[in-house]
Amino acid sequence: MRRFSFLFLLLVSASVAHAHDTWVQTNTNLTRVGDLVHVDLMLGNHGNEHRDFKLASKISLDPCTLSVLTPSGESYDLKPDLIDTGYAPKEGFWSARFVTGAPGLHCVVHTLDTLHRTTRAIKSSKTYFLASDSLDQVSSSGADFDAPLGHPLELVLQSHPVRNVGPGQPIRVQVLYEGQPLEDARVSFIPRGQALAEGFDKEYERMADEQGLASFTPREGNYYLVVVHHRAHDQKGDGYDATAYSATLAIFVPQLCSCCE
Numbered sequence: 001m002r003r004f005s006f007l008f009l010l011l012v013s014a015s016v017a018h019a020h021d022t023w024v025q026t027n028t029n030l031t032r033v034g035d036l037v038h039v040d041l042m043l044g045n046h047g048n049e050h051r052d053f054k055l056a057s058k059i060s061l062d063p064c065t066l067s068v069l070t071p072s073g074e075s076y077d078l079k080p081d082l083i084d085t086g087y088a089p090k091e092g093f094w095s096a097r098f099v100t101g102a103p104g105l106h107c108v109v110h111t112l113d114t115l116h117r118t119t120r121a122i123k124s125s126k127t128y129f130l131a132s133d134s135l136d137q138v139s140s141s142g143a144d145f146d147a148p149l150g151h152p153l154e155l156v157l158q159s160h161p162v163r164n165v166g167p168g169q170p171i172r173v174q175v176l177y178e179g180q181p182l183e184d185a186r187v188s189f190i191p192r193g194q195a196l197a198e199g200f201d202k203e204y205e206r207m208a209d210e211q212g213l214a215s216f217t218p219r220e221g222n223y224y225l226v227v228v229h230h231r232a233h234d235q236k237g238d239g240y241d242a243t244a245y246s247a248t249l250a251i252f253v254p255q256l257c258s259c260c261e
Contacts, residue, residue, distance in 0.1 A: 020043055020044065020056055020057070021043075021044060021123065021227060021246050021248055022041065022042065022043050022044075022059055022064075022110060022112055022123050022125050022246075022248065023042050023044065023110075023125045023127075023225055023248040023249075023250050024039060024040065024041055024042070024066070024108045024109075024110045024125045024126070024127050024250060025039075025040050025042065025127055025223065025250040025252075026038060026039055026040070026108060026127060026129050026252075027040075028129060028252075029128065029129045029130065029161070029162050029165075029252040030129065030130050030132070030135065030138065030162060031100060031129060031130070031131055031132075032100075032131065032132060032133070032134070032135060033100050033101065033102065033103050033131045033132065033133050034099065034100060034101070035099070035100060035131075036097055036098070036099055037097070037098045037099075037100060037106075037129055038095055038096075038097060038098075039066070039068070039078055039095065039096045039097075039098055039108050040093055040094065040095045041059065041064070041066055041082065041093060041094040041095070041096075041110060042055060042093045043055065043056055043057050043058060043059040043093070044056050051188065051190065051195060051196035051197075051198075051201070052190065052194070052195040052196065053190055053191070053192040053193065053194070053223070053225055055092075055093060057090045058084070058086055058089065058090050058091060058092055058093055058094065059094070059112070060114075061079060061082065061094065062114075063112050063113055063114035064079065064110065064111070064112050065077075065079065065109070065110065065111045065112075066078045066079050066082065066094075066096070066108075066109070066110045067079075067108075067109050068098050068106055068107070068108055068109075069106065069107040069108075069109060070101070070102060070104070070106055071102055071103070071104025071105060071106065071131075072102060072104075076098065078096040078098065079096075081096040081097065082094040082095065082096045083095055083096070100131035102131065103131050103132050103133050104130070104131060105128055105129075105130050105145060105161075105162070106128065106129050106130070106131060107126060107127075107128050107145070107149075108126065108127045108128070108129070109124075109125070109126055109149060110123075110124070110125040110126075111123065111124050111125075111151065112124075115239055115240055118239070118240055118241050118242070119240055119241070119242050119243070119244050120235070120237065120240040120242070120243045120244070121243075121244050121246075122152050122153070122243060122244070122245050122246075123245070123246045123247070123248075124149075124151035124152070124153065124154055124246075124247045124248075125247070125248045125249070125250075126149070126155070126248075126249050126250075127161075127249065127250040127251070128145060128157075128161035128162065129162070130162040130163075145157045145160060145161055146158055148176055148179065150179070151176075151247065152177070152178060152245055153175075153176070153177050153182075153228065153229075153230050153245035153246065153247045154175075154176045154177075154247050155173045155174075155175060155187075155226055155228060155247045155248070155249040156173065156174045156175075156176055157171075157172070157173055157249070158172035158173060158174055158213065159171055159172040161251055164257060165251070165252075165253055165254065165257065166218075166221065166253060166254055166255070166256060166257025167218055167219055167220050167221060167253065167255065167257070168217060168218075168219070168257070169217065169218075169253075169257060170215045170216065170217045171189065171215065171216050171217070171218065171224065171226070171251055171253075172213065172214075172215045173187065173213070173214055173215075173226055173249065174208075174211065174212045174213050174214075175187060175208045175212040175213075175214065175228050175247075176212060177212075177230055177245070180212075181208070181210070181211045181212030181213075182208060182212045182228075182230065183208060183209065183210045183211075183212060184207055184208060185207070185208040185212065185214075185228050185229075185230065186200070186205055186206075186207060186208075186228065186229070187205065187206050187207070187208055187214040187216075187226060187227070187228050188201070188204060188205050188225075188226070188227040188228070189204050189205070189206070189216035189218075189224055189225075189226055190204060190224065190225045190226075190227060191204070191218070191220075191222045191223070191224055192222055192223040192224075192225070193222070204216070208228075218253045220253075220255065221253050221254050221255030221256075222253055223250060223251070223252055223253075224250070224251045224252075224253055225248060225249070225250050225251075226248065226249040226250075226251065227246070227247075227248050228246070228247050228248075229244070229245065229246045230244075230245040230246075231243070231244050231245070232244075232245070
């Protein structure tokens, strides 16, 4: 019985590890130029088997990148500035400070490419925030939110991440795999504090159409994490017999619709 229990725990631990995803989020989606933005790099268990917004551990930084793309197209590496928020090696998350220097839409980008047991894991994550000279008159100019960044598996927004975001306003994304629309990809729109139902959750999940498009309309304000996975069993290499892709996108939905000119 003890041996069976031990083997069971090993299998559960393996499934949890394969379900882990990374994501990035900021403390605000709208700020004044010159203000401070906190950028957090998270690791959670909201994969296909464990379908929530909870932290699961803290990722190793060695195989990671983390940067901010400014409205002018410059890229700032945040990895050297990351601090550890946890007491123990696997507790908490990583966080960095970024001071905005120009108005417009900024994109936070994270990537990871590593081996996990016999699987190669390739991940990408994005989130956005808007800097403005004045919060009374906010411009939506800046980064092209609907322009792909070229990740192997990528979630590309088809709706603005800050302007006209709120309950009743759809969040629209396109799933791209190797630059092409990925039909029938399962896209999860996970609200923080909500655990998705087992199997296919009809309320919070959508299947991408032939153009890789999926849409979800939130009913209330919250952080929403958009997640998609793709597993390529034919992509094998030295030390791995399959490649697992994941892409995440964090969207902050205010309780009242944010409308920018």
